[in-house]
Amino acid sequence: GAVVSQHPSWVICKSGTSVKIECRSLDFQATTMFWYRQFPKQSLMLMATSNEGSKATYEQGVEKDKFLINHASLTLSTLTVTSAHPEDSSFYICSARVGGSLSLNEQFFGPGTRLTVL
Amino acid sequence: DAKTTQPPSMDCAEGRAANLPCNHSTISGNEYVYWYRQIHSQGPQYIIHGLKNNETNEMASLIITEDRKSSTLILPHATLRDTAVYYCIVRVAGGSARQLTFGSGTQLTVLP
Numbered sequence: 001g002a003v004v005s006q007h008p009s010w011v012i013c014k015s016g017t018s019v020k021i022e023c024r025s026l027d028f029q030a031t032t033m034f035w036y037r038q039f040p041k042q043s044l045m046l047m048a049t050s051n052e053g054s055k056a057t058y059e060q061g062v063e064k065d066k067f068l069i070n071h072a073s074l075t076l077s078t079l080t081v082t083s084a085h086p087e088d089s090s091f092y093i094c095s096a097r098v099g100g101s102l103s104l105n106e107q108f109f110g111p112g113t114r115l116t117v118l
Numbered sequence: 119d120a121k122t123t124q125p126p127s128m129d130c131a132e133g134r135a136a137n138l139p140c141n142h143s144t145i146s147g148n149e150y151v152y153w154y155r156q157i158h159s160q161g162p163q164y165i166i167h168g169l170k171n172n173e174t175n176e177m178a179s180l181i182i183t184e185d186r187k188s189s190t191l192i193l194p195h196a197t198l199r200d201t202a203v204y205y206c207i208v209r210v211a212g213g214s215a216r217q218l219t220f221g222s223g224t225q226l227t228v229l230p
Contacts, residue, residue: 004161034217043205044162044220093161095218106211107218109161 002028004096006110013084014118021079021113023094029074030096034107035067038091050077084117091115122206127225130200136193138224140206143187150211151182152218153191155202162205162220165191196228 003026013019023033031052036044048069050056056069068080077096081088093112123141130136142151153165166173166180168189173180179192193200205223 006161036220043222044156046217046219049217091159095161097217109163112159112161114159 002026002096002098002108004030004094004108004110006092006094006113008113009111010114010116012116012118015085016083018080018082019084019115021081021092021094021115023077023079023096023110025075025096025108028096028098030077030098031074032097033071033077034095034097035069035077035079036093036095038093038112044093047079081115084115086117089115089117122208122221124204124206124221124224126222127227129227129229130193130196132198132228132230133195136196136200136226136228138191138193138204138206138226139188140191141188142206142208145186145208146210148210149208151180151186151189152207152209153178153180154205154207154218154220155200156205156223157199157202162218165204167211196226198228198230200226201228202226 005024007022033050035047037047038044046059047062048056048058050069050071052071052074058064066082071077091112091114094110095107097107150167150169152167154162156162166178168180182189203223203225205220
């Protein structure tokens with residue numbers, strides 16, 4: 001299956017700093033990438049959907065000015081958590097979808113990034 | 119996308135078959151049943167999907183009832199590494215599909 005990578009796999013930062021998380025599709029082009037967030041013992045919650053070359057669409061309750069998403073190429077999307085606070089500590093997972101695919105298993109997930117804000 | 123209902127947790131003895139049920143009574147005719155699993159602190163992993171026929175791959179089997187209102191994921195010989203949260207998701211597939219939406223899933227614990 002297609003491979004999606006994330007970097008870093010974990011990060012610890014001080015409150016008030018910004019953190020950038022990269023998501024790459026390694027062996028396919030992804031016209032659409034999704035960012036999910038998962039708090040301990042909870043399910044994945046979709047934060048935003050990004051299409052290459054256009055602005056991301058954010059889910060209700062997700063601040064677009066705090067969680068900046070850039071999808072500049074067909075293989076890379078970045079999520080920047082600006083002015084991070086302890087309540088932003090979570091497991092962030094990206095997912096990529098193959099463009100125009102007729103495949104029924106077309107959404108592939110990265111390994112996740114554990115963010116801890118002190 | 120149709121809503122799914124899964125038991126919150128299940129145990130299974132190592133080497134035995136694990137049968138994970140999922141109810142999706144409001145499924146539409148063009149919606150597929152997908153199963154993903156998430157091992158602790160990892161991203162979700164695709165397992166299998168189906169429309170109405172039973173499906174089998176190297177990981178698992180998917181049994182869908184004739185009325186399509188429920189399904190069962192079968193791991194034929196569970197190992198300790200199969201301990202994970204298993205998500206049953208129902209959605210339209212293909213180019214017009216939206217993102218995968220995750221419910222609370224079933225925590226499967228495989229016991230030695």
